[in-house]
Amino acid sequence: MNVEKIMNNLEKKHPGEVEYLQAVKEVLESIEEVYNENPQFESANIIERIIEPDRIITFKVPWVDDEGNVKVNLGYRVQFNNAIGPYKGGLRFHPSVNLSILKFLGFEQIFKNALTTLPMGGGKGGSDFDPKGKSNAEVMRFCQSFMLELWKYIGPETDVPAGDIGVGGREIGFLYGMYKRLKGDHTGVLTGKGSNWGGSLIRPEATGFGCVYFAKEMLATRGESFQGKRVAISGFGNVAWGAALKATELGGKVVTISGPDGYIYDPQGISGKKIEYMLELRASNEDIVRPYAKVFEGSEFHEGKRPWEVKVDIALPCATQNELNGENAQMLVNNGCICVCEGANMPSTPEAIEIFHQNKLLFAPGKASNAGGVATSGLEMTQNSMKLRWNSQEVDNRLHEIMCNIHGQCVKHGKKQDGYVDYVKGANIAGFLKVANSMLDMGVI
Ligand code: NDP
Numbered sequence: 364m365n366v367e368k369i370m371n372n373l374e375k376k377h378p379g380e381v382e383y384l385q386a387v388k389e390v391l392e393s394i395e396e397v398y399n400e401n402p403q404f405e406s407a408n409i410i411e412r413i414i415e416p417d418r419i420i421t422f423k424v425p426w427v428d429d430e431g432n433v434k435v436n437l438g439y440r441v442q443f444n445n446a447i448g449p450y451k452g453g454l455r456f457h458p459s460v461n462l463s464i465l466k467f468l469g470f471e472q473i474f475k476n477a478l479t480t481l482p483m484g485g486g487k488g489g490s491d492f493d494p495k496g497k498s499n500a501e502v503m504r505f506c507q508s509f510m511l512e513l514w515k516y517i518g519p520e521t522d523v524p525a526g527d528i529g530v531g532g533r534e535i536g537f538l539y540g541m542y543k544r545l546k547g548d549h550t551g552v553l554t555g556k557g558s559n560w561g562g563s564l565i566r567p568e569a570t571g572f573g574c575v576y577f578a579k580e581m582l583a584t585r586g587e588s589f590q591g592k593r594v595a596i597s598g599f600g601n602v603a604w605g606a607a608l609k610a611t612e613l614g615g616k617v618v619t620i621s622g623p624d625g626y627i628y629d630p631q632g633i634s635g636k637k638i639e640y641m642l643e644l645r646a647s648n649e650d651i652v653r654p655y656a657k658v659f660e661g662s663e664f665h666e667g668k669r670p671w672e673v674k675v676d677i678a679l680p681c682a683t684q685n686e687l688n689g690e691n692a693q694m695l696v697n698n699g700c701i702c703v704c705e706g707a708n709m710p711s712t713p714e715a716i717e718i719f720h721q722n723k724l725l726f727a728p729g730k731a732s733n734a735g736g737v738a739t740s741g742l743e744m745t746q747n748s749m750k751l752r753w754n755s756q757e758v759d760n761r762l763h764e765i766m767c768n769i770h771g772q773c774v775k776h777g778k779k780q781d782g783y784v785d786y787v788k789g790a791n792i793a794g795f796l797k798v799a800n801s802m803l804d805m806g807v808i
């Protein structure tokens with residue numbers, strides 16, 4: 364495999380799709396060795412087939428705001444690869460959404476879903492709609508218009524969307540309501556549903572919990588644990604919330620959260636009521652963490668800054684892609700951080716990852732460490748198919764088991780001769796082998 368040549372060709376075909384090209388390059392570099400050892404992949408031209416989505420659906424989403432103005436947003440669904448199961452992946456509503464971002468997320472999702480051990484292919488979708496400052500009625504009308512187009516392309520055995528940035532329980536409710544009306548079926552076509560109408564218990568917590576379970580496994584390889592450790596979390600959304608809950612439960616002290624406006628440093632620890640307050644902040648639809656510092660004495664708001672300058676033992680980036688760069692990584696290393704476990708998708712830049720590897724930090728890429736969200740979506744699909752419901756303990760046990768299994772797969776494929784585990788390589792190889800071998804089994808289709 365000639366990674367440079369493949370990347371040059373891909374860049375010519377998709378100029379300017381920075382995030383997508385970044386994600387593909389990282390995977391190709393990690394799997395190069397394994398790929399070259401298995402000539403059957405080359406003869407089936409697996410690489411060219413796996414790096415392009417099966418199809419991309421784009422559509423316009425017209426809707427009317429509360430003042431009667433007609434608005435138009437763009438909607439997308441990228442159906443990337445369904446070799447091991449129906450397309451599966453979230454929907455993102457954020458003004459930054461474009462095709463490059465959704466293609467990167469869909470590509471990552473293929474390997475992440477393969478790692479979960481459940482039968483799910485990879486997909487992603489969303490819109491450049493900005494939920495910030497919108498009323499409930501506006502969000503509802505937008506979601507209904509979005510689904511009026513999307514429903515034709517999804518189904519419980521075809522493509523099963525879920526949430527991501529800007530899409531939580533409220534949006535899934537509006538989307539599902541419209542799907543149900545159009546289709547006339549009450550099926551498991553979206554995950555992250557309300558627990559009264561088919562949603563799995565623990566799904567809201569799952570990504571953050573899973574991320575902390577993964578970090579716990581990594582720490583254990585060095586005889587360490589969360590007990591007494593200072594933890595920096597970025598973001599204040601669904602994933603950050605779940606991670607804060609579980610890290611605190613395991614004895615860690617979460618000292619930061621962040622938003623687009625800056626970060627909060629709370630040396631006493633963000634626990635109990637303060638974690639509940641994160642939900643209030645999120646529901647306010649205002650996109651800021653600043654108010655936290657006014658509510659909780661002793662905490663500080665650092666405007667326009669990222670939390671990586673704070674001295675911590677463990678960092679859990681849970682906001683968005685490329686939010687932790689080389690400089691931030693160096694700061695974490697200098698401050699004695701031992702473990703970085705990604706809750707978000709691709710939050711660390713390639714330069715940051717290089718620094719973590721050089722300094723032998725425990726570093727987990729999102730496609731392994733944030734797979735608990737989609738894994739629990741998979742468990743929701745299973746419960747919907749079986750028409751039954753597991754209790755929280757049952758779902759949590761399965762989630763824990765899946766995260767331990769993913770950790771094991773990463774160690775198996777990523778352990779170097781000196782004992783250091785390259786989790787990026789491990790996750791990419793394990794995910795790739797499962798999907799590529801499945802594609803081989805099914806011939807050229
Ligand atoms: P939420 O919308 O609940 O929260 C996202 C957080 O990131 C918010 O704090 C948000 O602030 C912040 N954020 C978003 N974009 C930016 C930006 N450009 N600059 C700075 N901050 C930003 O989303 P989730 O918690 O669901 O998602 C967080 C990350 O986790 C994403 O990378 C997502 O892909 C990933 N993920 C989510 C899963 C899930 O199940 N929800 C599963 C696996 C991964 P704001 O929105 O106010 O801008």
Ligand code: 2IT
Nearest residue numbers: 452453525527736737740
């Ligand atoms: O990035 C992700 O894995 C998600 N946003 C969750 C996807 C899902 O289908 O639950």
